[in-house]
Amino acid sequence: MGISTIGFASASLPRRGAKAPIEKPRLQPGSTTKDLSMKTIVTPRGWCPASRFNKALLPLALGFYRAEGLKLRGAGKWRSALCPFHNDHEPSLRVNIHTGAFRCFVCDAHGGDVLAFYRLRARVGFVEAAKRLGAWEER
Numbered sequence: 706m707g708i709s710t711i712g713f714a715s716a717s718l719p720r721r722g723a724k725a726p727i728e729k730p731r732l733q734p735g736s737t738t739k740d741l742s743m744k745t746i747v748t749p750r751g752w753c754p755a756s757r758f759n760k761a762l763l764p765l766a767l768g769f770y771r772a773e774g775l776k777l778r779g780a781g782k783w784r785s786a787l788c789p790f791h792n793d794h795e796p797s798l799r800v801n802i803h804t805g806a807f808r809c810f811v812c813d814a815h816g817g818d819v820l821a822f823y824r825l826r827a828r829v830g831f832v833e834a835a836k837r838l839g840a841w842e843e844r
């Protein structure tokens with residue numbers, strides 16, 4: 706199995722119902738922890754060992770969703786909004802303003818944080834989304 710078959714492409718947008726992949730360096734099959742060096746890590750595009758995602762730097766959910774143009778209705782931590790992932794006419798999207806989690810009860814778009822929302826909406830990968838949201842630390 707070559708590097709190209711297990712690179713960044715496998716971490717592209719998850720299908721509906723699929724769990725978002727966790728971005729980690731991948732060891733090639735058959736390698737041992739002793740081999741954990743630059744050569745044995747399959748490096749996704751834009752990833753380098755000295756850089757990392759810092760969830761704490763993600764924008765706060767309430768401000769993020771407002772900036773994304775969502776009109777949040779209701780009170781409490783779960784708010785309703787028109788879903789941007791399908792042609793919505795009455796609010797089908799539920800958004801958690803504490804965690805950023807979201808789910809549409811019509812088209813089933815969902816995710817656990819604002820990064821997942823941004824990835825779906827901008828159709829970009831994990832690293833690119835993290836960079837654009839200011840949550841990627843370059844060392």
Ligand SMILES: [Zn+2]
Nearest residue numbers: 788791809812
């Ligand atoms: Zn929807």
